[in-house]
Amino acid sequence: MGWFSLLSLLFFLLPFSSFQTSSNSSSSSIIHHLSPLCHPYERSALIQFKNSFSVNNTIASDYYDYECDGIDPPTVSWAKNDASNCCAWRGVTCDEKAGHVIGLDLSCASLQGAFHSNSTLFFLRNLQSLHLSQNDFGGSTIPSEIGKFTDLEHHILRDSNFSGNVPPEISYLSKLVTLDVSSNNFHKLKVDTFTLKRIVTNLTNLEALSMDLVDMSSVSPVVLMNLSSSLINLTLNSCSLGGNLPADYIFYLPKLEMLYLFGNENLTGSLFPKSNRNSSSPLKKFSLSETKLSIDFPYLIQNFKYSLEFLGLGSCKILGWNPTLLANLTQISVLDLYSNNFGGEIPWSSLMHLERLITLDLSDNNFTGQLPEISSYNSTQLSFSYDNSSNSLTSGGPLPLELEFLELSDNLLNGTIPGWLYSLKSLEYLDLRSNQFTGYIEEFQFHSLVALDLSNNKLHGSLPSSIFQQVNLTYLDLSSNSLSGDVGINNFSKLKRLEYLLMSKNQLSGEIPSSICNLVSLEYLDLSNNSLTGTVHPCLGNFSISLSVLNLHMNKLHGTIPLTFAKGNSLRNLNLNGNQLGGILPQSLVRCKKMEMLDVGNNKMNDTFPYWLESLPMLQVLILRSNRFHGSIEVSPKTALPFRKLQIMDLSDNEFSGNLPTKYFKNLLAMMDAHSDRLTYMGEDAYNESTIVVIKGFFIEMEKIQTMFITIDLSKNNFEGEIPKLIGKLKSLKGLNFSHNKLTGPIPSTLENLSNLEWLDLSSNELIRWTHT
Numbered sequence: 001m002g003w004f005s006l007l008s009l010l011f012f013l014l015p016f017s018s019f020q021t022s023s024n025s026s027s028s029s030i031i032h033h034l035s036p037l038c039h040p041y042e043r044s045a046l047i048q049f050k051n052s053f054s055v056n057n058t059i060a061s062d063y064y065d066y067e068c069d070g071i072d073p074p075t076v077s078w079a080k081n082d083a084s085n086c087c088a089w090r091g092v093t094c095d096e097k098a099g100h101v102i103g104l105d106l107s108c109a110s111l112q113g114a115f116h117s118n119s120t121l122f123f124l125r126n127l128q129s130l131h132l133s134q135n136d137f138g139g140s141t142i143p144s145e146i147g148k149f150t151d152l153e154h155h156i157l158r159d160s161n162f163s164g165n166v167p168p169e170i171s172y173l174s175k176l177v178t179l180d181v182s183s184n185n186f187h188k189l190k191v192d193t194f195t196l197k198r199i200v201t202n203l204t205n206l207e208a209l210s211m212d213l214v215d216m217s218s219v220s221p222v223v224l225m226n227l228s229s230s231l232i233n234l235t236l237n238s239c240s241l242g243g244n245l246p247a248d249y250i251f252y253l254p255k256l257e258m259l260y261l262f263g264n265e266n267l268t269g270s271l272f273p274k275s276n277r278n279s280s281s282p283l284k285k286f287s288l289s290e291t292k293l294s295i296d297f298p299y300l301i302q303n304f305k306y307s308l309e310f311l312g313l314g315s316c317k318i319l320g321w322n323p324t325l326l327a328n329l330t331q332i333s334v335l336d337l338y339s340n341n342f343g344g345e346i347p348w349s350s351l352m353h354l355e356r357l358i359t360l361d362l363s364d365n366n367f368t369g370q371l372p373e374i375s376s377y378n379s380t381q382l383s384f385s386y387d388n389s390s391n392s393l394t395s396g397g398p399l400p401l402e403l404e405f406l407e408l409s410d411n412l413l414n415g416t417i418p419g420w421l422y423s424l425k426s427l428e429y430l431d432l433r434s435n436q437f438t439g440y441i442e443e444f445q446f447h448s449l450v451a452l453d454l455s456n457n458k459l460h461g462s463l464p465s466s467i468f469q470q471v472n473l474t475y476l477d478l479s480s481n482s483l484s485g486d487v488g489i490n491n492f493s494k495l496k497r498l499e500y501l502l503m504s505k506n507q508l509s510g511e512i513p514s515s516i517c518n519l520v521s522l523e524y525l526d527l528s529n530n531s532l533t534g535t536v537h538p539c540l541g542n543f544s545i546s547l548s549v550l551n552l553h554m555n556k557l558h559g560t561i562p563l564t565f566a567k568g569n570s571l572r573n574l575n576l577n578g579n580q581l582g583g584i585l586p587q588s589l590v591r592c593k594k595m596e597m598l599d600v601g602n603n604k605m606n607d608t609f610p611y612w613l614e615s616l617p618m619l620q621v622l623i624l625r626s627n628r629f630h631g632s633i634e635v636s637p638k639t640a641l642p643f644r645k646l647q648i649m650d651l652s653d654n655e656f657s658g659n660l661p662t663k664y665f666k667n668l669l670a671m672m673d674a675h676s677d678r679l680t681y682m683g684e685d686a687y688n689e690s691t692i693v694v695i696k697g698f699f700i701e702m703e704k705i706q707t708m709f710i711t712i713d714l715s716k717n718n719f720e721g722e723i724p725k726l727i728g729k730l731k732s733l734k735g736l737n738f739s740h741n742k743l744t745g746p747i748p749s750t751l752e753n754l755s756n757l758e759w760l761d762l763s764s765n766e767l768i769r770w771t772h773t
């Protein structure tokens with residue numbers, strides 16, 4: 001699942017599953033002049049409720065922005081409006097006769113703070129509609145007092161940072177028509193079988209139930225058999241719902257229009273013809289992607305061809321696949337069929353009939369053939385995506401001119417980047433990663449590029465200057481090509497939103513321009529494996545507080561490392577290996593509390609052992625190999641748990657002397673009992689740590705470092721004295737190299753304890769034979 005699928009997930013988590021505000025609560029301004037006077041106790045309850053929170057406009061994550069864009073917090077106007085008549089306040093609706101508050105819409109009100117069970121909100125006993133989505137209630141539990149609102153019809157709490165259990169008292173709200181507790185905080189809210197059963201059994205008027213991202217891992221799906229036949233929308237995306245879904249029951253709910261079960265990877269069951277459904281079935285939006293549900297494809301098409309608008313069948317079990325049937329989905333606008341191992345040619349002859357198609361995801365299948373010539377396809381937003389290793393499409397096109405999103409990665413596209421691509425002026429996302437494109441990158445006129453990935457092709461020539469005009473660009477990956485030219489002549493200053501700048505494995509030359517230090521949003525800077533010259537500009541240590549990776553490995557940089565790291569920085573990986581850098585390590589590295597990997601190997605550093613790094617709590621990899629580090633490492637640790645996470649320690653090929661660092665060995669906790677149930681790698685999915693390691697005398701480049709890769713290499717120094725017995729405590733070691741030193745004495749028998757050891761080199765020392773002591 002690439003960008004595209006992530007986007008389409010967001011897409012349907014947002015507009016498709018957000019419920020309409022009930023007409024009464026959103027139209028208070030219309031009835032302003034005839035609004036009744038509000039009851040003073042309700043007015044004061046509202047004011048106290050509002051005052052129990054702060055209004056914080058910066059709680060907005062990207063996600064909040066989306067729905068709340070441009071909406072003024074309703075409570076701001078409360079103070080300015082008619083001070084006494086709360087019925088006239090924005091977001092407040094009153095009953096016209098009795099003057100009671102019956103509707104409260106505080107969605108996007110930017111309220112922040114704890115939501116207590118003694119909240120004055122609960123004085124508003126006549127509420128019929130309560131919207132509190134997009135606020136930040138600081139992980140409060142949903143108060144069980146909510147059960148007192150027995151007139152409530154619309155209860156909407158989505159994305160408001162509640163946590164804990166959904167209270168069973170919601171089942172008292174038997175008039176509820178919409179219930180939305182979807183959360184953008186994965187699994188912070190939980191619901192159990194007991195509560196869900198009470199809710200679905202008692203809410204017989206329910207038309208829309210939305211519990212996306214709520215933890216349902218303990219729920220038995222059988223309770224869904226109690227869902228009311230009034231149900232229209234059901235969305236349970238990524239709930240960890242597992243077990244056998246009573247699919248026949250849910251599928252036959254007579255009014256069901258929307259059924260989203262995306263991402264419940266342990267959900268089984270099958271949707272097969274049982275009885276003949278009425279062919280005018282209303283099911284419009286349907287996603288089973290990333291579940292284990294199986295579905296009879298011809299049956300699905302037969303029954304829903306006139307109604308389906310959104311169909312998500314990525315990575316699920318489709319039986320009876322027949323691409324010609326796609327032509328019958330006359331209303332379809334979103335079609336997700338990724339990761340299904342479909343083969344043959346892309347069924348363009350069927351897809352061409354789908355006049356409303358906006359997004360199409362066929363990634364991670366086994367399609368072959370050419371890109372179709374469909375530039376005249378009449379669609380404003382058609383998005384394609386043939387992602388991942390399995391499709392093998394070759395050049396062709398042109399594709400529709402209005403494309404905004406195009407993902408063609410991991411195919412067999414060759415030749416120069418086709419001219420029609422440069423004329424896609426609306427393009428925002430372009431992913432041509434891992435093809436066989438050759439030639440230059442021409443200047444382009446894309447209007448507003450957000451992400452550009454041309455990595456892993458055979459492109460050459462210099463960087464087109466139009467890249468540097470893309471003010472909205474957040475992701476730029478040009479790595480693993482043959483791009484050349486002086487990178488120093490480019491001005492990066494306009495790319496204020498850039499988070500990823502990845503240009504490793506090219507032939508770029510020149511100096512790193514200091515305009516890179518204007519990239520205030522940058523998180524990943526990888527210019528490794530080029531031919532960059534000059535010195536490291538001091539600003540590179542301190543320009544973006546979010547910088548997490550700085551990788552300049554394998555260039556021709558010289559001078560010292562004049563970097564000053566600021567407090568609170570995010571640096572996780574600093575790799576300067578393979579340059580000609582001299583001088584000492586900057587002590588401000590101790591401020592890099594998140595540092596996991598520090599690699600300055602293969603330079604000309606002239607320094608003593610940086611013992612002060614022992615306090616970095618996350619440091620996993622320390623590589624000082626092949627420099628001129630010197631002196632003794634017989635220091636007494638100043639930190640309680642020095643190097644507690646360290647698992648690769650490579651000090652080889654330096655001028656260290658004195659005894660082996662026994663006091664450190666004693667404390668290398670991560671080397672003592674590492675265990676892992678599955679293969680994991682250092683770093684994160686967005687950027688895995690990579691390095692060159694020496695294994696059995698060979699340099700081996702690791703694109704990713706396994707978390708179980710645990711080694712000590714102190715070879716080629718002047719260490720003397722004996723090998724300490726307690727080396728046997730480092731039971732998780734895979735490799736140990738003390739060769740080419742001046743070690744004396746016996747080889748300790750405790751080495752027998754290193755049961756995970758795959759290579760051991762003690763050669764070229766003055767050790768005496770193995771003794772059992």
Ligand SMILES: *[C@@H]1O[C@H](CO)[C@@H](O)[C@H](O)[C@H]1NC(C)=O
Binds near residue numbers: 178232233
């Ligand atoms: C169901 O969802 C659709 C699409 O998001 C929406 O337009 C409709 O109002 C919802 N129906 C109910 C009853 O909430």
Ligand SMILES: *[C@@H]1O[C@H](CO)[C@@H](O)[C@H](O)[C@H]1NC(C)=O
Binds near residue numbers: 023024096
């Ligand atoms: C709006 O309020 C009026 C009067 O209180 C009521 O009759 C009507 O049913 C309400 N409509 C909705 C959609 O809540």
Ligand SMILES: *[C@@H]1O[C@H](CO)[C@@H](O)[C@H](O)[C@H]1NC(C)=O
Binds near residue numbers: 056057058112
């Ligand atoms: C506003 O919310 C953000 C995000 O939760 C937080 O970092 C910030 O400190 C809050 N501001 C105030 C003034 O409380």
Ligand SMILES: *[C@@H]1O[C@H](CO)[C@@H](O)[C@H](O)[C@H]1NC(C)=O
Binds near residue numbers: 116117118119
């Ligand atoms: C409501 O409860 C909270 C937490 O228990 C408490 O701090 C607060 O003072 C209470 N407010 C009132 C008005 O009782």
Ligand SMILES: *[C@@H]1O[C@H](CO)[C@@H](O)[C@H](O)[C@H]1NC(C)=O
Binds near residue numbers: 171173198202
């Ligand atoms: C079901 O709703 C009724 C009101 O219609 C209420 O009296 C009853 O307590 C509710 N039962 C449960 C189990 O919530």
Ligand SMILES: *[C@@H]1O[C@H](CO)[C@@H](O)[C@H](O)[C@H]1NC(C)=O
Binds near residue numbers: 240241242264265266
């Ligand atoms: C699915 O089941 C497996 C095995 O029981 C479990 O490890 C995994 O977490 C489950 N996935 C979800 C999304 O609950």
Ligand SMILES: *[C@@H]1O[C@H](CO)[C@@H](O)[C@H](O)[C@H]1NC(C)=O
Binds near residue numbers: 328
């Ligand atoms: C379904 O599509 C096929 C192929 O385009 C067509 O022959 C058939 O008539 C369509 N069936 C219906 C019921 O629309």
Ligand SMILES: *[C@@H]1O[C@H](CO)[C@@H](O)[C@H](O)[C@H]1NC(C)=O
Binds near residue numbers: 341344366
């Ligand atoms: C992909 O398709 C080719 C033929 O086009 C076939 O030989 C191959 O087995 C298919 N791969 C998979 C994984 O199905």
Ligand SMILES: *[C@@H]1O[C@H](CO)[C@@H](O)[C@H](O)[C@H]1NC(C)=O
Binds near residue numbers: 378
């Ligand atoms: C193509 O789209 C345009 C504008 O959206 C519309 O006016 C035109 O009728 C469409 N043409 C066809 C053949 O659908």
Ligand SMILES: *[C@@H]1O[C@H](CO)[C@@H](O)[C@H](O)[C@H]1NC(C)=O
Binds near residue numbers: 394412414415
């Ligand atoms: C592109 O690949 C095809 C085979 O897939 C080959 O026939 C053609 O010669 C290649 N074109 C270029 C320019 O390399």
Ligand SMILES: *[C@@H]1O[C@H](CO)[C@@H](O)[C@H](O)[C@H]1NC(C)=O
Binds near residue numbers: 448472
């Ligand atoms: C950048 O994106 C914004 C929307 O986020 C858009 O309004 C603006 O036109 C874009 N700027 C350019 C130069 O494309």
Ligand SMILES: *[C@@H]1O[C@H](CO)[C@@H](O)[C@H](O)[C@H]1NC(C)=O
Binds near residue numbers: 607628
């Ligand atoms: C290392 O630095 C010291 C002083 O800082 C200097 O005396 C010595 O000559 C340097 N060694 C090398 C090999 O450059």
